[in-house]
Amino acid sequence: MSVWLIGADVLARSRFAVSPLIETVAALKALGGHGTHPGQRSWLEAHRPGYRARLAADPFAAAFVKVAFRPRWVADFVVTPPSQTDGGFAEEVGQVRATPPDVARADLATDWPGPLPPELRGDDVSERVADLFEWVWHGTVLPDWPRRRQLLEADIVSRTHQVSSGGWAAALDGMRKGMRWLDNGELQINGYDHPPRDLAGSRLLFIPTTSRRGWVGQGEQRYAVVYPCSGLLADPSIIAPPQALSALLGPVRAIILTQLESPKTTTQLVALTGYGLGSVGGHLRVLRDARLVWRRRSGRTVLYQRTGGGDQLVEMGAR
Incomplete structure (x- = not known):
């Protein structure tokens, strides 16, 4: 590797x-x-x-x-x-x-x-x-x-939150296929059999992209991990929530709640679900009023995530 x-x-x-x-x-x-x-x-x-x-x-x-x-x-x-x-x-x-x-x-x-x-x-x-x-x-x-940049910047806000709350290991594990944080300051970047490379004195960037797969790049004293943005456009049929949860909350709210295991912006949710900004915003307000979702501001960006009650509801609906 x-x-x-x-x-x-x-x-x-x-x-x-x-x-x-x-x-x-x-x-x-x-x-x-x-x-x-x-x-x-x-x-x-x-x-x-x-x-x-x-x-x-x-x-x-x-x-x-x-x-x-x-x-x-x-x-x-x-x-x-x-x-x-x-x-x-x-x-x-x-x-x-x-x-x-x-x-x-x-x-x-x-x-x-x-x-x-x-x-x-x-x-x-x-x-x-x-x-x-x-x-x-x-x-x-x-x-x-403008739309793509919003998605990429929202992903960065979410990743930065992961770094602050769980450290770099939490943010890097699963960032792209085949990459994970190892012990002793080692980052596995792919499964190829190449000698280890010491990045001492170099600059390291993490760059989100709307590509389905990421890659790594390097220049003079510069390295980059390019990874798939978590706010990518998706087909709602592949993120269908549990049937019981849909019956209880309605299909759109159930999809939104299912997606909020990690912090996401409204823009990311629009991209992930395929529903309009007004629709997603309205359903988020209902979920917040029901105390299933909380929100926090990070600079100019607002992040939404499930509360403990929201986690329990999704878990119970999946049984």
């Missing part, structure tokens, strides 16, 4: 961050069929025809997505952790554009069976990759960015 050695100093300096470029990579992977959510169907239906047309007209783009986004692998230079946690898309894509072409080609060639496709061998490879990312960002992500 791959393990990062993370001392107390590295963990103390680690940060959660939102990355427009990482979300653009997630969108590009989704458009290419690399793991999607039921809730992304309408977005995919709107943008996949344009994506396919772009690949059909651009041999470079077609070769790049084939080589750069293989199952359980992504080229390092396109997911290098951002140098600033509050930077914008232009700054982040600028890092990709500034990648020396020999570095980009070497990243793309990693474990590729044979020579790179001829389209990827030119000295303009980094420029053209950045151009593709800009096309994806402006055409598919930016129009949806």
Whole structure:
């Protein structure tokens, strides 16, 4: 398994961050069929025809997505952790554009069976990759960015609450498939058989994304864990609450209560359940009045979670 050695100093300096470029990579992977959510169907239906047309007209783009986004692998230079946690898309894509072409080609060639496709061998490879990312960002992500950013920031608030209440182990365990906190400052990041890597003196970021699967990235003295956001759009049919609970509370309130095992914002609940903001807000008020849900404010964000009574009701309904 791959393990990062993370001392107390590295963990103390680690940060959660939102990355427009990482979300653009997630969108590009989704458009290419690399793991999607039921809730992304309408977005995919709107943008996949344009994506396919772009690949059909651009041999470079077609070769790049084939080589750069293989199952359980992504080229390092396109997911290098951002140098600033509050930077914008232009700054982040600028890092990709500034990648020396020999570095980009070497990243793309990693474990590729044979020579790179001829389209990827030119000295303009980094420029053209950045151009593709800009096309994806402006055409598919930016129009949806306010909603996506709300989901990502809400996830960060929830994870930060987990850190403050249960420590880093509580926040990191299960953050992404195959990752868990071990003893003695060791973080298992995946199941690959690689030598342990000491992150002493490095900067560590945790970046949520709407991608179905996460990945890890690294740059000069910078590392990142990219993980699936807990506020992802979902199909309500796969989060159906116990029948008895639905009969008692009604199906929508039962779904909401079932989802509040951990703190979530109204925005996250809207995304998870598929119901409108007004509907979710109204049901939360009823659940709060019944003392099944409590709320707390963290900065500008309001988090909701089940009370002890709410926990008992969900547990009894599942029997």
